[in-house]
Amino acid sequence: MREYRDRTVQEVAACTCDRCGRRMTPVDDQGEWYEKMALDWRGGFGSIFGDGAHVSLDLCQQCVRDTLGRWLRVDPPSGPDGSMQALKGVVPRPNAPVSVDRMNPGEFHERD
Ligand SMILES: [Zn+2]
Numbered sequence: 001m002r003e004y005r006d007r008t009v010q011e012v013a014a015c016t017c018d019r020c021g022r023r024m025t026p027v028d029d030q031g032e033w034y035e036k037m038a039l040d041w042r043g044g045f046g047s048i049f050g051d052g053a054h055v056s057l058d059l060c061q062q063c064v065r066d067t068l069g070r071w072l073r074v075d076p077p078s079g080p081d082g083s084m085q086a087l088k089g090v091v092p093r094p095n096a097p098v099s100v101d102r103m104n105p106g107e108f109h110e111r112d
Pocket of ligand 1 (some may be wrong): 017018019020021022059060061062063064
């Protein structure tokens with residue numbers, strides 16, 4: 001038998017862009033929230049920031065583009081119809097129930 005205790009867990013509730021000051025939350029504007037960039041690392045031996053120095057940065061997507069855009073490699077989705085490859089394999093939700101065979105079209109064999 002297991003016994004449980006309550007535990008307090010912290011999660012990021014808001015993020016402020018270090019460049020422009022835009023405040024982003026997952027509630028107010030999800031587009032900005034999910035497109036923000038957070039850099040967070042510790043400098044190693046030979047780091048220009050100092051050995052063991054903690055370096056971090058939070059940027060909104062506009063500031064990422066405005067500061068790093070010149071060097072960013074941005075590739076459009078590469079699917080044959082312009083769709084994202086990451087969505088390949090996502091099963092659409094039809095109105096009627098779907099069999100397991102139909103969920104795996106590559107292995108689907110019509111039964112007579
Ligand atoms: Zn910004």
